Amino acid sequence: MKTETDTSMEGLLELVAAARREMARAVVGQEEMIDLVLAAILCEGHVLLEGVPGIGKTLIATSAAGCLSLDYGRIQFTPDLMPSDVLGASMLEDRGGQYGLRFEKGPVFANLVLADEINRASPKTQSALLEAMQERAVTVRGDTMALPRPFIVLATQNPLEMEGTYPLPEAQIDRFLFKAIVGHPGLEDLVRIVGLTVGAPRTPARPVVSREGVAALQEAVRGVELPPAMVEYAARTVMLTQGDRPEAPQAVRDFCRYGAGPRGAQALVLAAKAAALLDGRFHAGMKDLERFLLPALRHRVSVNFEGQSQGVLPEDLVKAAAAAARTAVGPDAALGPEKAKA
Amino acid sequence: MRTSPAIARIRAARRMLNLRRGLSMASRWGATAAAVSAPAACAAILAGWTAPPLAATLAFAAGTAGFLAGFALSVRGRYRDRHAALWLDRGLADDGLFSAALACLERARLGAPGPRDAWLAARADSAVPASAGLRVPARYLTRPLAALGASFLLCAAALAVPPATAGERGASPADRAAGTVPLGSEAGETVEELLAKAAESPSPEDLARSLFPDQPELADLLADALRDGRLADAEKILEKAELARTDLRREEGQGIGAPGAQSLHERLQEAVREQGGSSTGSDETRTERGEEGGSGDQKSAQTGEQDAAPMEAPDGAGAQAPGDGAAAGTGGSGGTGSGTGGQDGNGGDSGIESPGGLSDPSSGDKSKGGGASGSGSGVSRDWGPIDPSATGGDLGIRPLDGGAYFELLLPEDGSGMTDLQRVIASSRSAEEAIARLSLPAEYEEAIRAYFTLLNRDAAAAAGP
Structure with missing residues (x-):
């Protein structure tokens, strides 16, 4: 790892490329998931990973923390987990005959926190973590302590075994930048996973980007140029996910219980910028906006009962809204352009 | 900030897009207006409300007005530079490079250039040659123009519509x-039948020939006047003929009231009476x-x-x-x-x-x-x-x-x-x-x- 961070444009692009390479080496398959986690880290946003056990969620988190030189903390959520188990607790301390309270930091005090199976904890404990996620600070007994920067939470939840779980409230889910559905690897990836993991112990991800480099990349992401028309497209997409809008698509009007809000638009634009930087550009376009469209919006759109009974997914509504918004951006599609024949 | 090739390309694209869109909208509006007005003009001609040239002119005028209105509307909603930049980005699939260059220009105009503006502008400039081959699909313009031409031909066809006769008006x-x-x-009889019946009656020509048996020109004039219903003219003809005959009698030494000096009016009445009597009896x-x-x-x-x-x-x-x-x-x-x-x-x-x-x-x-x-x-x-x-x-x-x-x-x-x-x-x-x-x-x-x-x-x- 370079001790000096090259903050030139080429240097930043090289940092991003190095992080992607190292993550891809440590995690077999799941390239899209790797980019998603890296984008969330570059945006300093939190990610909710949903998937069955054993598909590499923890490995992605540890690898990201390793290659980006981030402190890593893990919390396994259980029904009897208390907020102090997450945030930390005040401990009685003997100071030469006098007793005082010393705050013992919890696992939340890390750069990258893996909140495993977050939906198994009680709402009280969930709220403690989610408040820390939003404020990036912890308040205990009147004392407010800032969390280390960057502070990113990768929370997982298991869609199976829902008995005894506490689903996250919508207002708290909204605080996640992305919600990713982690699927099973394909055949080729599965063969590679088996071949690499049952042999000699694997080398964990090496730090290729310093913490300063991560901060520089986070700053660079916000400097990526996104045309105003693309920002309008993002905002229009978010608006059209709201079922009470007359201009919303029919599917949204019929099956949407509630749509995305301003956080959704912010997430969409920021994700597009991160996607452009991951792609080695400092300018973003329609392709970047649509790359993380579903992870940025699917958990902010809720399907009503009628839609659920018909098998409508939030992703369907998001896609319909994006399609409707796309037609309103830019010149008439009939204007082309088309390539002139040679 | 100087006008970079990318910005110049964006502006050229904007002008081209606005022109094409304006022509297309104008053609569509003109075609619609002409297509609507041409049948109306034909109907007006057939109804006898107006003459074909005037109707065709009005239809052309309506089409032209529609053309101008369409163009004016296209000016109202004309494309801006950002639209043209998006058009170029769409064509080159460059993920917003021209749009980014345009944003850099805006920032420079506001006096707050970004640290990467020059880099982005240089990238956009390098992409200008690749954008030279982009064009608006020809069908975008040819179809509305074809519709406009067809509609104007329809207007011209109004010139060929025969005007309505007096009878057709009703x-x-x-x-x-x-x-x-x-x-x-509930007539049950057509005009042709009625005219055929009327033709069985003594015609004005018969009357005129009975009055002027040896003066066919005068008889024709009188017949025409009677036929056209110009009774005043017919009376004038009779009066002139009577005066001429009076003069002739005077020259021949006959008195005006001499026997046989029957006036033409009287002769007309007599002729009518004779012909009427012969045709229908008592x-x-x-x-x-x-x-x-x-x-x-x-x-x-x-x-x-x-x-x-x-x-x-x-x-x-x-x-x-x-x-x-x-x-x-x-x-x-x-x-x-x-x-x-x-x-x-x-x-x-x-x-x-x-x-x-x-x-x-x-x-x-x-x-x-x-x-x-x-x-x-x-x-x-x-x-x-x-x-x-x-x-x-x-x-x-x-x-x-x-x-x-x-x-x-x-x-x-x-x-x-x-x-x-x-x-x-x-x-x-x-x-x-x-x-x-x-x-x-x-x-x-x-x-x-x-x-x-x-x-x-x-x-x-x-x-x-």
């Missing part, structure tokens, strides 16, 4: 297509009124109703025409024809006399021979109000029963008029009234034929 499209214009909804005059066999003194019947002599019976029953001397003067609203003899074969003539009541010439009482009160069952027709001032100076016509009947208004001294004068005056009044009412030409011909017959009968009734 006829339904189906009648026009069939070439027949019924005189009433009972001829009743037939045209729908009266059957009225052998009595119809002169007295006519002169006895000077103040309000019904001229026409729309129901075709000859209601106003006294058919019998015994019933003469029984009022202006209906003759009480009680004549004998059956001339029902001429009952069809009675249908000519009234546009409104022509529908059923055989209806009414005329077939009964008794001419009982002249009532009829024809369908009346609303001819609208008639301006009495338009009916000439001598006589007037006013509608009765809501236009079902027409009443002939005689002047105060009408009793001093000869039958021929009265008929001529009434026919002139009728002509003017008909002209004011803009009747179809076929109707005019039918009515004119009726007055020709009436003229003949009146002359015969006046006697020598």
